[in-house]
Amino acid sequence: MKKSLVLVLAFLASLSCGFDWTFGLSGKCNQAKKIVSVLENKKDSIEREQAEKRVLDLCGEGAPGHYVKALQRERASDLDGAIVEYQACLKSDPAFPLASGRLGYAYYLKGRLDDAALELTKALAAKQDPLFHKGLAKVYADKLMYSLALYHYEEAMKVSPSDVSLYVGIADIYRKQGLYEESRDEYRKALAVNGIDVDARLGMAEINLDLNKTDEAFDDLRRLQTANPQNKKIHLLLGQAYERKGNLKAAEYEYLLAGKNRSIELMEQLRKGNEYLQSGDYVKAMSELETALKEKPGDIQTLRRLGDAYMAAGRDDDAISSYREATRLKGGTPDLHRNLGILYERKGLLDEAAVEYRQSLSSDPENPDTLRLLADIYSLRGSNQQAIELYQDLIRMKKDTPRIHFMLARAYLNNRDxxxxxxxYALAVRQDPENQEAQRELADLYRRSSMDVEAEKHYKEAIRLKKDDSESRNALLALYVKRKKFPEVVSLLQENVELAPNDPVNHYKLGLIHEFNKDYDSAVQSYKKSLELKGDNAKTLNALGRVYMKSGRLEEAKATLEDAKKADPKLEETNVLLGNMRDEIAPEPQVYRKAYSSGKKKKSKRDRSARKGKKSKKSSKSLAKKGKKSKKPSKSLRKNKKSSSGGKSKKSTGSKKKAKKTAKGKKKR
Structure with missing residues (x-):
């Protein structure tokens, strides 16, 4: 009893004397780990230092202690020392997600992207933390795995919607992809959360530089520089802005402040290259820019300008190489992609051109030049509906021109609308009456719809704008013939002859209309002129022979038609005309044969009987057919028919014989 009382008293004494219920060192480390888990929430630096000291006192050599030491080394910019401490932490306690996440981020800063992805993924598996998602997003963005990067940014944003860096990260990805409008939207969201965020404002300035909006970018950067004079990225972008504005001394100074060595000699070469390019001296421009590129290989600005010079000089393959290298180095701009599309289109590579135009539009979706170029590509490829939609977009944007309406009309025509x-077409012609192709194609449509008066008017306009438009002339000629406007036909054909005096077809057609109007002398002259230009034309020879016949010049007609037959023995009209001529020159003596008709051979009885036999066979066949259709009569009826038919046949044969004798007597007389 006394012993149990002593134990109870000892227990109560232990409670009052501070007995360690965490069971030694492991208990202290667990306590330190709990303090570490809330370190991120402590914003006050003094409070944070006290918490870290408490962790080191409790478990300085355990996992929490190594973690705090890693944080301290990280703040002191000793990244290698921080990595060592994080590794020691995880060695002591592999299930320490905070350490895995921080180690992954340290690996990312050192450029060890694969190691960073591994550690951050392990941390996420243990704990869904927005910091781990953001770290993985940055890793995947640097690995150019943009879809995964966007996924992790969005996951982080679900938990931390007020974190401006998440919006900036998404905007940077869009900008790298050339999606400038989407990128601009994300930067605006970031500024809506924090209007003075430097990274978001710098991103907007970079987009303006990419889109060649140098003045806007310059103004933004000057304001940022005032508030953040030590920011190297601001100085770097200001250097680019000054360089584009031509202030090379100021550009060199800003580049030096940014820690970038860009000599004034290099920029002077770029400036000269630009001046030569603008003045049209492409050879000197290429020389200066090529020299600049040798001094600074891979310089995006130089590659762009060199591509421009090559393109202007007609060296398309070199221009494509320069532009593609600039694109590979993430220097693609809407203008660059549009120029690449134009170069591919020149080479007939329409699919590649369409890709580049679409890439340009992804960054600058309302650029009317690029929209029109892509619509033209769709029209050439037969993608008429896509072309129609783009042309309609241009009209809705009020960027329509007479040419847009003209190309839209063609797209509708190819789409059979x-x-x-x-x-x-009518709208295009009203806006630009001097568009000869639009006048002719509109006339063709009116003619297709049998609107001959309107068609005639627009064909005349097309011919006024282009005298030698053979398509419009032939169509107008067909309309005149259809409407029987023969004086206009003659006038138009005479114009054709004046425009193309050495074309035998024009003289031939003029001869045809003269012949139709029975002006045979003029027809002969036109046909002869056609034959002077092409003497073996069978149709022209045939037409000349025909006119000679009509005007009574038979000998000349015969000789000309014989020549036509030699030129083309298969010409049917020539053979017919020659046959008619023989009849006229040596006609068959029709009257003579009638006078001596008794001298004809008499047809023999055999011939006559043979003919009769044929007739009787035919009649018997027809009777047989009729008999099949009708029913057979009775025997008594058949006998009566035989007797009656026999009497009739005897009478009829006797009358026939008498008629033949009288006819013979008349012939003899």
């Missing part, structure tokens, strides 16, 4: 095509 003739009504809309006619409307757009």
């Amino acid at each position: 003739f009504k809309e095509a006619r409307n757009e």
Whole structure:
């Protein structure tokens, strides 16, 4: 009893004397680990230092202690020392997600992206923390795995929607992809959360530089520089802005402040290259820019300008190489992609051109030049509906021109929407009456719809704008013939002859209309002129022979038609005309044969009987057919028919014989 009382008293004494219920060192480390888990929430530096000291006192050589030491080394910019401490922490306690996450971020800063992805993924598996998602997003963005990077940024944003760096990270990815409008939207969201965020404002300035909006970028950067004079990125972008504005001394100074060695000699070469390029001296421009590129290989600005010089000089393959190298180095701009599209289109590579135009539009979706170029590509490839949609977008944007309506009309025509095509052609012609192709194609549509008066008017306009437009002339000629406007036909054909006096077809057609109007002398002259230009033309020889016949010049007609037959023995009209001529020159004596008709051979009885036999066979066949259709009569009826038919046949044969004798007697007389 006394012993149990002593134990109870000892227990109570231990409670009052501070007995360690954490069971030694492990208990202290667990306590230190709990303090570490809330370190991130302590914003006050003094409070944070006290908490870290408490952790080191409790478990300085355990996992929490190594973790705090790593944080301290990280703040002192000793990244290698921080990595060693994080590794020691994880060696003591592999299930320490905070250490895995911080180690992964340290690996990222050192450029060890694969190690960083491994540690951050392990940390995420143990704890869903937005910091781990953000770290993985940065890793994947640097590995150019943009879809994964965007996923992790969005996951982090679900927990931390007020974290400006997440919006900036997404905007940077869009900018790297050339999606400038999407990138601008994300930067705006970041500024809506924090209007003075430096990274978001710098991102907006970079986009303006990429889009060649140098003045806007310059103004933003000057304001940022005032508030953040030590920011190297601001100085770097200001250097680019000054260089584009031509202030090379100021550019060199800003580059030096940014820690970038860009000599004034190099920028002077770029400036001279730009001046030569603008003045049209492409050889000197290429020389200066090539020298600049040798001094600074891989300089994006130089590559762009050199590509411009090559393109202007017609060295398309070299221009494509320069532009593609600039794109590979993430220097692609909307203008660069548009120029690449134009170069591919020149080479007939329409698919590649369409890709570049779409890439340009992804960054600058309302650029009317790029929209029109892509619409033209769709039209050339036969993608008429896509072309129509883009042309309509341009019209909705009020960027329409007579050419846009003209190309939209063609797209409708190729899509067999003739009504809309006619409307757009009419609008194009009203806005630009000097568009000869639009006048002719509109006339073709009116002619297709049998609107001959309107078609005639627009064909005349097309011919006025282009005298030698053979398509419009032939179509107008067909309309005149259809409407029987023969004086206009003659006048138009005479114009054709004056425009192309050495074309035998024009003289031949003029001869045809003279012949139709029975002006045979003029027809002969036109046909002869055609034959002077092409003497073996069978149709022209045939036409000349025909006119000679009509005007009574038979000998000349015969000789000319014989020449036509030699030129083309298969010409049917020539053979017919020659046959008619023989009849006229040596006609068959029709009257003579009638006078001596008794001298004809008499047909023999055999011939006559043979003919009769044929007739009787035919009649018997027809009777047989009729008999099949009708039913057979009775025997009594057949006998009566035989007797009656026999009497009739005897009478009829006797009358026939008498008629033959009288006819013979008349012939003899």
